[in-house]
Amino acid sequence: MSIDEFFKYLWTRAFTLEISGTQGSGRRLLVKKIVEKALNEGYRISYVNVSNRNIFPDQRVLTVNFNMAIGINAQKLLELIMNGTYDVMILDNVPRMFFDVELPYRKRWGYVATILSTCLKKTREDKMFITINYRGRQIFGEKMFSNYFTHRVVTERNENRIIVSMIYPLSQKFSIMI
Amino acid sequence: MGLIVMPRKAKAKIDVDKMVEDIISDSDELVAPEIEEYEGKSIDKQFKLEDLDGVGRVTAQKLRNAGYQTIRDIAYASAHELAMVIGSEDRAFSIIRSAQRLLGEGEEFITAKELFERRKNLEYISTGVRALDDLLDGGVEVGSITEFIGEFGAGKTQVCHQLAVMVQLPRGQGGLAARALYIDTEGTFRPERIVQIARHRGLDPEKTLENIIYARAYNSDHLISLLQHSINVGLLKEIGLIIIDELTNLPRKEFLSSSERAEIYHKIVKSLKVLSRLGVAIVSTRQVVQLKNKLIPAGGPAFDSYAEKSVFLSRRGEMREAERIDGEKIGQSVVFNISEEGVLDVY
Numbered sequence: 001m002s003i004d005e006f007f008k009y010l011w012t013r014a015f016t017l018e019i020s021g022t023q024g025s026g027r028r029l030l031v032k033k034i035v036e037k038a039l040n041e042g043y044r045i046s047y048v049n050v051s052n053r054n055i056f057p058d059q060r061v062l063t064v065n066f067n068m069a070i071g072i073n074a075q076k077l078l079e080l081i082m083n084g085t086y087d088v089m090i091l092d093n094v095p096r097m098f099f100d101v102e103l104p105y106r107k108r109w110g111y112v113a114t115i116l117s118t119c120l121k122k123t124r125e126d127k128m129f130i131t132i133n134y135r136g137r138q139i140f141g142e143k144m145f146s147n148y149f150t151h152r153v154v155t156e157r158n159e160n161r162i163i164v165s166m167i168y169p170l171s172q173k174f175s176i177m178i
Numbered sequence: 179m180g181l182i183v184m185p186r187k188a189k190a191k192i193d194v195d196k197m198v199e200d201i202i203s204d205s206d207e208l209v210a211p212e213i214e215e216y217e218g219k220s221i222d223k224q225f226k227l228e229d230l231d232g233v234g235r236v237t238a239q240k241l242r243n244a245g246y247q248t249i250r251d252i253a254y255a256s257a258h259e260l261a262m263v264i265g266s267e268d269r270a271f272s273i274i275r276s277a278q279r280l281l282g283e284g285e286e287f288i289t290a291k292e293l294f295e296r297r298k299n300l301e302y303i304s305t306g307v308r309a310l311d312d313l314l315d316g317g318v319e320v321g322s323i324t325e326f327i328g329e330f331g332a333g334k335t336q337v338c339h340q341l342a343v344m345v346q347l348p349r350g351q352g353g354l355a356a357r358a359l360y361i362d363t364e365g366t367f368r369p370e371r372i373v374q375i376a377r378h379r380g381l382d383p384e385k386t387l388e389n390i391i392y393a394r395a396y397n398s399d400h401l402i403s404l405l406q407h408s409i410n411v412g413l414l415k416e417i418g419l420i421i422i423d424e425l426t427n428l429p430r431k432e433f434l435s436s437s438e439r440a441e442i443y444h445k446i447v448k449s450l451k452v453l454s455r456l457g458v459a460i461v462s463t464r465q466v467v468q469l470k471n472k473l474i475p476a477g478g479p480a481f482d483s484y485a486e487k488s489v490f491l492s493r494r495g496e497m498r499e500a501e502r503i504d505g506e507k508i509g510q511s512v513v514f515n516i517s518e519e520g521v522l523d524v525y
Contacts, residue, residue: 022474023327023482024490024503051483053505067455074194082192095479099444102256103198105437110198118197134479137469160509178509 001172007037014123020133021155026162027132028055030155031090038088046086050096072101074111081118093132095140109144116148225249231276237264253277303345303459304352307523309512310500314487323450323460327475328491333498333516334463335366338423340521341461342390343375345419356418357389361404363427378519398428398442405449420453422462426476443480
């Protein structure tokens with residue numbers, strides 16, 4: 001599979017894509033490639049920055065920053081997903097949404113699941129979501145969250161290339177240059 | 179034109195609690211202890227608790243009795259813990275937002291122009307290595323977290339020693355003319371190295387040592403306590419750089435369960451974020467773990483993307499290699515040397 005074929009495959013209908021990988025594996029690089037494509041197609045992009053990595057200085061991408069020191073305002077994030085003006089929303093990232101939200105431990109799992117299930121629900125309105133996640137020995141929240149994604153890919157660094165492995169719904173691989 | 183995303187006015191009231199409860203009510207996998215939330219110590223004395231919307235004399239007294247002395251204590255509190263004092267989570271939330279507004283901390287929405295203006299005034303601490311400064315876009319940035327990741331002997335501690343000296347240099351020479359706070363979790367801090375580096379940089383070794391405030395953390399709770407105490411006003415006024423060498427070592431020794439470790443990591447991350455918001459540079463280091471023949475940063479998801487800049491250090495023969503593993507510069511690397519004089523350029 002080439003990256004163009006991946007785009008074509010992804011864009012057949014609304015989706016919730018999970019991109020997981022270790023730190024430095026090129027997750028956001030793949031996001032940028034997808035966003036470039038989406039911008040060319042005229043989609044409105046919203047980047048929800050819960051991490052400390054604002055990757056879109058691009059004025060065409062609307063950025064919402066959450067302050068990690070204060071924590072995530074759960075209400076605000078859900079409202080953005082439910083009522084915001086966007087076609088494609090990038091959620092960066094799952095561990096930070098989990099750890100930085102001001103809720104007790106048990107509720108945090110439920111909170112992130114709520115966010116992701118809301119995203120899945122919004123695909124019925126043709127909204128598209130790209131969610132960045134962490135993958136160490138396993139993908140963060142694998143048991144809880146995996147069902148909320150229509151597409152899942154894993155990124156790995158190999159020298160100056162990013163190897164992108166689609167693990168759901170197809171098993172395919174392609175690579176992109178750094 | 180501002181780069182602002184504002185949600186359209188909510189069509190319906192969203193009840194997060196109910197949505198969350200609906201989703202977790204059937205799950206048996208989620209049994210875990212409640213989290214003890216971070217309690218920050220305030221440095222802000224401009225406002226009184228009574229200045230907050232919805233806080234009268236009686237509520238203010240309740241809050242003080244519970245240990246919330248200042249606006250900043252409230253701004254960094256969670257609605258959950260504050261609700262235990264004043265009874266209602268909604269009210270707690272509105273008081274917290276009021277505190278955040280007063281401190282100017284709740285401004286998630288800013289225009290790109292504002293961001294650009296803010297970034298123009300950023301200050302940097304030089305690492306003393308030109309190549310490394312370039313890799314870091316100018317050096318270690320004040321008000322943000324820079325992390326160095328690598329295995330034993332990769333040069334993390336050496337970079338930390340060097341930065342503890344560099345911050346003391348005058349502004350024109352790459353420093354901030356400020357002191358450093360050095361929190362050591364592995365017992366690897368060596369004052370002799372500071373003396374060597376200070377001499378090479380033309381600083382008085384004794385004064386340089388005096389300007390480094392050192393603390394050894396003996397366990398995770400002690401580390402968190404040290405980080406929280408670092409917020410102390412008097413200390414911060416003179417400190418330009420806080421170094422924590424290393425972050426994951428203590429929790430990994432003390433906690434077998436990954437969820438317990440993750441909770442401790444989260445508290446550490448949150449303390450560091452609060453510190454970085456107070457206008458100091460934060461430098462932290464992390465060990466690596468092996469995953470399928472690859473070395474990845476220790477600490478797992480709790481540390482994912484917590485630092486603004488991440489640099490992976492490794493040995494390359496006699497030299498050391500530093501590689502950015504974040505953002506635009508992902509994959510870019512430089513080499514440097516470690517010698518008696520400290521961390522130096524190769525050329």
